[in-house]
Amino acid sequence: MxxxxxxxxxxxxxxxxxxxxxxxxxxxxxxxxxxxxxxxxxxxxxxxxxxxxxxxxxxxxxxxxxxxxxxxxxxxxxxxxxxxxxxxxxxxxxxxxxxxxxxxxxxxxxxxxxxxxxxxxxxxxxxxxxxxxxxxxxxxxxxxxxxxxxxxxxxxxxxxxxxxIEHGCEKEFLAPLSISKIPGLGESTAKKLYMYGIEKIGDLQKVNIKFLESVFGKAGTFIYNRAHGIDEAEIIPHSDRKSISTEHTFHTNISDKHTLETILVSMTEELASKLRRENKVSSCMAIKIRYANFDTHTQQQKIPLTAAEHILIPGIKNLLGKAWNQHRPIRLIGVRLSDLCTGSYQINLFEDNEERIRLYQAMDNINFRFGDKTVCRAAGMEIGTRNFNPFLKG
The missing domain is CATH 3.30.70.270 (Reverse transcriptase/Diguanylate cyclase domain)
Structure with missing residues (x-):
């Protein structure tokens, strides 16, 4: 049953x-x-x-x-x-x-x-x-x-x-609402439906699924189901991945601050981009340093929820300053962003400007289409991704 x-x-x-x-x-x-x-x-x-x-x-x-x-x-x-x-x-x-x-x-x-x-x-x-x-x-x-x-x-x-909304009353509830109220229905799809005289969800309920599929392809099924209140999507439990991290081991131990910061910038960019792609934000950042004698230190800091590298990079550089005894060469360095929760980059809108938001969206679109690190900050270009292997923690 x-x-x-x-x-x-x-x-x-x-x-x-x-x-x-x-x-x-x-x-x-x-x-x-x-x-x-x-x-x-x-x-x-x-x-x-x-x-x-x-x-x-x-x-x-x-x-x-x-x-x-x-x-x-x-x-x-x-x-x-x-x-x-x-x-x-x-x-x-x-x-x-x-x-x-x-x-x-x-x-x-x-x-x-x-x-x-x-x-x-x-x-x-x-x-x-x-x-x-x-x-x-x-x-x-x-x-x-x-x-x-x-x-x-x-x-x-x-x-x-x-x-x-009682079981069986979904269609009745939806019918008088505008099609623009359907979550996930894009503006261009809505405009196309308006062209066919379909303005209310009730109008959409009268349309044959075959017609919607011929006009919108696979999306036609989605539109039909939403108009009829059909949605089998599961609730994804909140116990999803809590952190994302990457680290890099040097062939020869490094004690040059500029080189270390360049690598940290590149790793932080990569993790921030992954967060944005997965619609996640982090509220804790950490760095890990391993010295030549395998002595390992971590330093972490709570931060406002973000997936923006212009906030993360200065914080990561600051942690490097706190964690590193500059007289000792480093064998391994790592970055971890944790306490993740679902939430889009929109959360940071109030401290950003239009140009910066457009820049992030453009960078993410290019990197998503052509592969990670296609575009990045100049500092992050000084090393190639082949130098280190990012890994994700579950």
């Missing part, structure tokens, strides 16, 4: 804004923009009051201020967001049997099978109240038979609400 699935999608409302309001209650009810500098920065998050004026994340800050000139602009504090995310994760971890952290402020929970002992919706409601009470952060959730409908239910429940 096929078990009825009970999937909960939890989302912390305007997460960065809510965290800032915890520290400064005078911000409550006001339009808030969290992002970089007004001239070249990008919006990382904004309050619902600012969204009413058309402000949204990833928009250039100067454009956001034009739309909402009376908004309060905040630079943002990485450490606060990492800590708040950790608090929420801990509550969920200690309460539910199976969950997936899909970003710094978003979770999927699988309660399938628990309906023999509990009312699953009531269980999820109590969990939501527990998070609100213990963290003081507003939170919304949607519950359904699959991840996609649960996520769409959360979006309908916001701000600070909850919504249950």
């Amino acid at each position: 096929h078990l009825q699935r009970h999937i909960v999608h939890i989302d912390l409302d305007s997460f960065f804004v809510s965290v800032e309001r915890k520290f400064d209650s005078s911000l409550i009810g006001k339009p808030i923009i969290i992002g970089g500098s007004a001239d070249r920065g990008v919006v990382a998050s904004c309050s619902y009051e600012a969204r009413k004026f058309g402000v949204h994340s990833a928009m250039p800050t100067r454009q956001a201020i034009k739309l909402c000139p009376h908004a309060i602009l905040i630079r943002g504090t990485h450490g606060r967001y990492s800590e708040a995310s950790r608090e929420v994760t801990e509550i969920i971890h200690n309460t539910v049997p199976l969950y997936q952290k899909s970003s710094i402020d978003e979770f999927y929970i699988d309660l399938t099978g628990m309906d023999r002992f509990y009312n699953c919706y009531q269980f999820a409601s109590e969990l939501r109240q527990k998070v609100i009470k213990q963290t003081g952060l507003p939170i919304s959730f949607g519950m359904a038979s699959g991840k996609t409908v649960a996520k769409m239910a959360t979006n309908q429940a916001k701000p600070n609400g909850q919504l249950l």
Whole structure:
């Protein structure tokens, strides 16, 4: 017998804004923009009051201020967001049997099978109240038979609400919504569907799957399934890989700082690029040094969640200075990024500018298409990847 699935999608409302309001209650009810500098920065998050004026994340800050000139602009504090995310994760971890952290402020929970002992919706409601009470952060959730409908239910429940889509009611819930509400449906696909007069998901439900497959190929099946609330995607447990590392053994012992830093830059770039490709961010970096007599030292440092080498490289160089007795030649050097969690590079938007974000995206696209290290910083080009063998830790 096929078990009825009970999937909960939890989302912390305007997460960065809510965290800032915890520290400064005078911000409550006001339009808030969290992002970089007004001239070249990008919006990382904004309050619902600012969204009413058309402000949204990833928009250039100067454009956001034009739309909402009376908004309060905040630079943002990485450490606060990492800590708040950790608090929420801990509550969920200690309460539910199976969950997936899909970003710094978003979770999927699988309660399938628990309906023999509990009312699953009531269980999820109590969990939501527990998070609100213990963290003081507003939170919304949607519950359904699959991840996609649960996520769409959360979006309908916001701000600070909850919504249950009963089994068998998926199509009915989806029908009046715009096709743009389907997660993973790209802008160009939506435009093509609009050309055929398909604007609401209800219109899409009337379309034959063969037609969608002829227009969109394999993606046609995906679109058809999403429109009908069919989503068998599993919850991937949160106990995934916790660190990523690489190390290099020298043929002859090295005591030249420039050579060591050049190799560290190259290794850090490679690991940061891997993190971004896997949609992960790290909150702890470490270096490992082994001297000629095999004496091994490590030095580590907690950092705000990131996958950006312009943050990681200065930190790694700083750790080298702390860990290395410069009178002793080095036999092996390594870099490790740990305490990984799922979350895109977007988390760092508020301390970056448009050019830097575009640079990372361009570098990652080229390296993804043509192989690692096709493009890198000049310092990282001084050594070839053939010199060291990256390895991943599980």
